[in-house]
Amino acid sequence: MTGAIGAAEEKPRGQSERLVILASSLGTVFEWYDFYLYGLLATIISAQFFSGVNETTGFIFALAAFAAGFAVRPFGALVFGRIGDLVGRKNTFLVTMGIMGLSTFVVGLLPSYSAIGVAAPVMLVLLRLLQGLALGGEYGGAATYVAEHAPPGKRGLFTSFIQTTATLGLFAALLVVIGTRTWLGEAVFADWGWRIPFLISVLLLAVSLWIRMQLEESPVFLAMKAEGKGSTAPLTEAFARWSNLRIVLIALFGAVAGQAVVWYAGQFYALFFLEKTLKVDGATANILIAIALALGTPAFVFFGWLSDRVGRKPIIMIGCALAALTYFPLFDALSKAANPALHAAQSAAPVTVVADPARCSFQFDPIGRNRFESSGCDVAKSWLAKAGVSYGNSAAPGSEARVVIGEESIAYTGDPAGFREELDGALTRAGYPARADKDAINKPLVVMILTILVLYVTMVYGPIAALLVELFPTRIRYTSMSLPYHIGNGWFGGFLPTTAFAMVAATGDIYYGLWYPVIIAALTVVIGLALLPETFRRSLDE
Incomplete structure (x- = not known):
């Protein structure tokens, strides 16, 4: 591409760099705020929309609806x-x-399962799908x-x-949820107050749209169009030509997949682990995560x-390596x-379930109606999972199930209750x-551990947008960078x-x-070490 694009790259046309960053970032913060409200309220949403199944399966279904987005x-990226x-753009x-x-906004208006039955979770999932499609197109546009x-x-x-916008969006959602919870109280919040954070998003939408409408089109894109060098078939050029598809695959498996799991483990899985497994009340867990995010977020810019x-x-690779090496000891220390x-x-x-493996069912029920009472093994495992108790397994072919808790052994006699x-x-x-x-929680240590997890996120996520933008040519940049980013973060991370x-x-x-x-x-x-190219000195003219 000619020097016209290079000149455009060096100097924005008619608008300040601060406006570009502020408007793009603020709009993306809003979108992440919307998207993450669901994740923060997964436990309450499970009770509101999936109350027709057992508790463990209901929570997994709530997470699955979260993942549907x-x-x-x-x-959406395509x-x-x-x-x-x-x-x-x-x-x-x-x-x-x-x-x-x-x-x-409409999620905040949906009737619950108790009001309209199965139609409630169906509509919820449809709205999550719309959110996912929108987010699939948002990030690539803002980053590009x-x-x-x-x-x-x-x-x-x-x-x-x-x-920073994903974390700031999560942080904003946390503040709104914490404030609403504190204002209304836990009982009212769980009943109907959880709707308020969804409903007020319509105000944020109006502000964000107004600010973004002040922006002009990208100078690099305008220069490319003026020279007649745009792509007429970006999907074909991006994914049907091996030279570009190869870079897409390397970007996905050599950068984004690892970045995605580090991001979601460090922010969302840590929150769910605190609430569901460690039984920390939702308000306290949200506050602890919010403090860690506030401490760690500046590292994105660094x-x-x-x-x-x-x-x-090197920064992305080191972040992924540190996460892989330290997650087990960090989560143990968090417990x-x-x-x-x-x-x-x-x-x-320690708890051990001693049972005949042939009488033990797989505990995740995809239909959501199995009460796991056909055998003592099923009763024991479903109850322990619900209680958040870690247990081991010991095979005893032909024997009825029993549970060993320390020195005590409880045998199943045919009465589930x-x-x-x-x-x-x-x-x-x-x-x-x-x-x-609450009084026994070592809050400073919890915050320190959570902050370490957030710092791993900043290492892998801070440079990833620049890397993806630099990997692909202008004429197919939006399409090419969006797909590996959203497969990585939507599938590897989101699930x-x-x-x-x-x-x-x-x-x-x-x-x-x-x-x-x-x-x-x-x-x-x-x-990544074997195949991912370094890009930080590349020109966007290419």
Whole structure:
């Protein structure tokens, strides 16, 4: 491409760099706010919309509906990426913002399962799908738009502000949820107050749309169109030609997949782990996560700035490697700090289910109606999973199930209700708490651990937008960068909470779900070191 684009890249046309960054970032913060409200309220949404199934399956279904929005993000990337490469960046992300905002507002109006039955979760999932499609087109547009305004040598810094938006959106959602919870009280919030954060999003939508409408089109895109060098078939050029498809695949498996699982493990899985497994009350868990996010978020900009000097690749690879090496000890330390009574009980009185493997069902029920009472093994495992108790398994072919809790052994005698009551009493005697004691939580240590997890997120996520923008040519940049980003974050990352909790429910080991992000992050390090090119000195003219 000629020097016209290079000149456009060096100096924005008619608008300040601050306006470009502010308008793009603020709009993306709003979209993430909308998207993450659901994740923060997964436990309440499970009760409101999936109350027709057992509690464990209902929670997994709620997480699956959360993941549904991520599942369609690659399709949003294809649809809106193509439009963005054909007609422009600005108008495309105005459309995606409108879809996201209206879908979020309607979630706040949906009747619950108790009011209209199965139609409630169906409508909820449909709205989540619309949100996912919109987000699939939003991120690539914002990142491409900002990068194409950034002067050479500052793309990592400029796009790092876009990278803060996911965390800032989560942080904003946390503040609204915490404020509403505190104002109304837990009982009212769980009944109907949870709708308020969704409803007020319509105000944020209006402000964000107005600010973004002040923007002009990307100068790099305008110069390319003026020279007649735009793509007439961006999907074909991006994915049907091996030379570009190869880079898409390397970007996905050598960078984005690892970045995605580190991001969702460090922010969302950590929150769900605190609430669901460690039994920390929702308000306290939200506050602890919010503090960690506030402490860690500036590092997005730092690592974006650093990537302009040392490169994108080494920072992302180091972040993935650190996560893979330290997740197990960090989450173990988180358990000890957040619920010391549970951690002590697991050490002093480990739980083992002794049963005939042939009589044990897989504990995740895809239909959601199985009460797991056909055998003593099923009753024991479903009850322990519901209680958030980690347990081991011991095979005893031909024998009826029994549960060993420390020195105490409880045998199944054919009465599910009585067996559960005995298990509950034995767990209490062994020191297993029903809830985490607020006064016993080592809050400074919990915040420190959560902040470390957030810092890993900033390492892998801070430079990723600049890397993806620089990997692909202008004429197909929006399309090419959006697909690997949203497959990685929509599928590898978005399904992490659901997959991890299903792994925990199936095995009984509360840490077993961590194998998912650890393995993916490790594979990304191997593939990235071998195949991912360094891009920080590339010109966007290419």
